[in-house]
Amino acid sequence: IxxxxxxxxxxxxxxxxxxxxxxxxxxxxxxxxxxxxxxxxxxxxxxxxxxxxxxxxxxxxxxxxxxxxxxxxxxxxxxxxxxxxxxxxxxxxxxxxxxxxxxxxxxxxxxxxxxxxxxxxxxxxxxxxxxxxxxVKTQYPFGKAKLGMIVGGTGITPMIQALHAVLGTGGDTTAVSMLYGSRTEGDILGKETLDGWCASHGDRLKVQHVLSHEPEGSVWQGERGYIDKDRVAKYLPAPSEDCVLFVCGPPPMYAALCGDRGTKELTGLLADMGYSAEQVYKF
CATH class of the missing domain: 2.40.30.10 (Translation factors)
Incomplete structure (x- = not known):
């Protein structure tokens, strides 16, 4: 109800x-x-x-x-x-x-x-x-116990597609954690949907927003700045055989975190943190 x-x-x-x-x-x-x-x-x-x-x-x-x-x-x-x-x-x-x-x-x-x-x-x-x-990217079921998502702006749409399958499939126990970068609170795409899904699946879905241009003095109590090493380490699963990361956002995000989306090679922050190319999917 x-x-x-x-x-x-x-x-x-x-x-x-x-x-x-x-x-x-x-x-x-x-x-x-x-x-x-x-x-x-x-x-x-x-x-x-x-x-x-x-x-x-x-x-x-x-x-x-x-x-x-x-x-x-x-x-x-x-x-x-x-x-x-x-x-x-x-x-x-x-x-x-x-x-x-x-x-x-x-x-x-x-x-x-x-x-x-x-x-x-x-x-x-x-x-x-x-x-x-x-x-056609990696296909559900994703086969890992932990799924991390790094999102920028309109990059939320493939994550919504994946979450439909993960959260909507009976018996799926995948734990999902998301880092979602936006300019301001008003720019967060799909916020109402994510809030609703966190409320109904709070044991399996955790979403952490990071705002880069939220005005000083606003009521926002969450993270400010950009998705960086400390936030990845704090909110996403550590590199292991039982985790996978999905990345989708603007070109500067790929450049900083994982390398060009058109290449399989993993570079940038995620490579430096110990993730492998097999653990990171670029959408």
Whole structure:
């Protein structure tokens, strides 16, 4: 009763992902293939001052997106400065329990060509999507007792996808700890969802926010600054055979913590702390 009431209250104040739901499917079942396919915008919701949830429809209203966990899709829209279509990866915050549509949580950046294009779309306008093998990351079940997550900004979306599976699957006992870096409290994407999931799964999910630009004198009582060695050591599982780390955020975060997301090689802070490339997944 508490759980349902909590999310009803959250929904009344704005968009909520809802409770964690496990709807895991094997890789290779996504309705989008390696060629671009158009999907119509069927709804949009305001999360905060610069974040939206866009709901796109599928051609078959009886089938889910069919995306495996963890994986993303590519979106194409708008134009860059040279007039070429802009392509970006997005991880849905909805699960395969949703039929005939899927949801993307998107931060609308002032200079973001694709996010600005999305924000200007009218209901019924279409956007192109596709899914390629490279977009399939490590797959659930993750096989470790401890899962650490390092997140920056919009990097929360693949973590929400993973948490749906971990927390929503009966019998899964994985302990999850998250370090989530944002500029200010108002910039924390998915805060209501994470607060709700911590309240309902507090024995298994711990989230620690770190704010880099929170105004002095605000009511914020949590960590301030950036994700660094001391905070990783304090809040995340230490290197061991029974842990794995997921990292997703802006390029400077990868550079400082683990090295470029396009390479398997592990460098930076996490390498210095003793983690191995096999223990760190870059999303």
């Amino acid at each position: 508490f759980f349902r009431g909590l999310f009803r209250a959250m929904a009344a104040s704005g968009y909520s992902v809802g409770p964690p739901v496990s709807a895991v499917v094997p890789a290779g079942q996504c309705v989008f293939g390696e060629e671009w396919s158009a999907a119509p915008l069927v709804a949009k919701a305001v999360v905060n001052h610069d974040t939206r949830v866009f709901t796109f429809g599928l051609s078959d209203a009886t089938k889910p997106l069919g995306l495996s966990t963890c994986a993303c899709i590519l979106a194409q829209g708008g134009k860059d400065d040279e007039g070429n279509p802009v392509v970006r990866p997005y991880t849905p915050v909805s699960t395969n329990a949703m039929l005939g549509k899927f949801e993307l949580m998107v931060k609308v950046y002032p200079q973001g060509k694709l996010s600005q294009h999305m924000d200007g779309m009218a209901i019924g306008d279409t956007m192109n999507f596709k899914h390629i093998p490279f977009n």
